[in-house]
Amino acid sequence: ETMEVTLKTEAEAGASGFSVTGGGNEGIFIKKVLKESPASKIFSLREGDQLLSATIFFDNIKYEDALKILQYSEPYRVQFSLKRKITCKEEPERSHSAAQYKKERVRQVDI
Amino acid sequence: ETMEVTLKTEAEAGASGFSVTGGGNEGIFIKKVLKESPASKIFSLREGDQLLSATIFFDNIKYEDALKILQYSEPYRVQFSLKRKITCKEEPERSHSAAQYKKERVRQVDI
Numbered sequence: 001e002t003m004e005v006t007l008k009t010e011a012e013a014g015a016s017g018f019s020v021t022g023g024g025n026e027g028i029f030i031k032k033v034l035k036e037s038p039a040s041k042i043f044s045l046r047e048g049d050q051l052l053s054a055t056i057f058f059d060n061i062k063y064e065d066a067l068k069i070l071q072y073s074e075p076y077r078v079q080f081s082l083k084r085k086i087t088c089k090e091e092p093e094r095s096h097s098a099a100q101y102k103k104e105r106v107r108q109v110d111i
Numbered sequence: 112e113t114m115e116v117t118l119k120t121e122a123e124a125g126a127s128g129f130s131v132t133g134g135g136n137e138g139i140f141i142k143k144v145l146k147e148s149p150a151s152k153i154f155s156l157r158e159g160d161q162l163l164s165a166t167i168f169f170d171n172i173k174y175e176d177a178l179k180i181l182q183y184s185e186p187y188r189v190q191f192s193l194k195r196k197i198t199c200k201e202e203p204e205r206s207h208s209a210a211q212y213k214k215e216r217v218r219q220v221d222i
Binding site: 001002003004005006007008009010011012013014015016020021022023024025027028043045046048049050051052053054055056057058059060061062063064065066067068069070072073074075076077078079080081082083084085086087088 | 112113114115116117118119120121122123124125126127131132133134135136138139154156157159160161162163164165166167168169170171172173174175176177178179180181183184185186187188189190191192193194195196197198199
């Protein structure tokens with residue numbers, strides 16, 4: 001008896017040591033995982049796993065690599081996480097605490 | 112007065128019509144957004160936004176494009192969402208409902 005589960009890996013650096021197969025309707029699947037590789041030891045990838053999505057974090061990424069990733073993913077479903085500077089109107093009451101301010105800074109907004 | 116907010120776009124198809132700048136320590140920023148483009152109208156990207164991460168969904172993706180995305184993102188921090196078939200031991204009590212089974216099928220597991 002088998003069943004399917006959806007798993008999310010930890011966000012880690014350097015997913016090397018695996019190959020994929022499939023594509024199109026079929027989906028993308030892990031084909032081979034090298035033992036002792038980050039793919040195996042850090043990400044716990046296993047042969048036969050279906051890759052539903054990959055989230056790439058852009059901290060310390062080379063411009064050229066970010067560009068390529070964005071170009072190749074252009075035709076597909078994608079979701080971005082953004083940091084935006086917004087200009088606030090001067091508030092009439094300037095007494096809000098630092099804690100409140102911090103809370104506002106990290107709020108999640110769907111756009 | 113300005114403040115920073117973190118935003119998450121909806122997961123949509125086809126993020127075209129924008130360019131980026133920066134890289135390395137500095138971070139990746141939206142440089143230009145074409146009016147009337149998906150980047151502007153669907154994703155609401157604005158010039159100056161910092162791209163923190165991009166999640167690419169692999170449904171209906173070409174093998175070659177998935178491969179390139181995985182290759183270019185290999186050195187960086189990444190997170191995967193996976194679907195895995197697991198083999199369950201035969202349970203002594205086979206009377207659990209379809210609803211329970213469905214619940215198990217979609218559970219999130221951190222690996």
